[in-house]
Amino acid sequence: MDDKKNLSLEEKLKQGLQQMDQQLDTEEPPLLYFETLVREERKAWHQRLWKELMLLWTAALLMITGLALSFYFVPALFIIIQVTAAAVLLGYVWKEKREMVMINK
Amino acid sequence: MIMEANDLTRARNGDEESLARILKEHYSFVMKYVWKMCGDEQLAYDVTQDTLMKAVQKIDQYRGTSKFSTWLIRIATHTYIDTRRKQKRNERLEQQERERLKQQTTHQLPEEWFDVQEALWNLEEKYRIPVLLKHYYGFEYREIADMTKSRTGTVKSRVHYGMEKLRKELNEHG
Known part of the structure; x- marks a missing residue:
């Protein structure tokens, strides 16, 4: 019923947009432009990935250093961090498992 | 067609020339x-440029389960929605651009078709995008929901109300 009602409007819309497609004047750049874009974007993307990886390693290194220091100088803090991390991890696993069970039901 | 498939395979394997050729096409x-x-030429250039850059970054994620053009449309729609969200572009500028385009195309297009375009651009974006994707590009509701980051039911109702609004507008001016 709804489809029938829309039919002529759909056709009008399609034809209007087809006309527009023909009228829109897009200047397509030469192949060299795309080759340069691909090369430069790939390079920039790899640099960005390396940067993020470096940041991740730095953060990990800092955390391990902090943990090592706390193990030797403030053992209580070390234990608190370990227990908290284990609790968070267990909580996360439990939540994921519960959601999975709910989806499979 | 076979050439495009070959280019796509090569592009996914890291061949830059093949990827450049496909993007040009x-x-x-x-x-x-x-x-x-x-309806904004400058914004269209910017979004297209960003879309191409994302396609270069994500080409290895293209699995070939849909057409390459569909994959690009999905990226372009996401990019456009994100750009609009970030920029909160000045509506007045957009209106000026449409006016310019209107003057440029009025004498080139039959009035009936021009009314359709004008009515489409007058629609709110949340209706315009799904209507365009459904009734011009022929995507399924599910695919449009994925492209516009919304629920299938929401897309269905937006297409329906969008078409109703278009009909009203065209009847008023027709």
């Missing part, structure tokens, strides 16, 4: 899609 298609969606 699809440039006008993406550009015209975004232009129709937003």
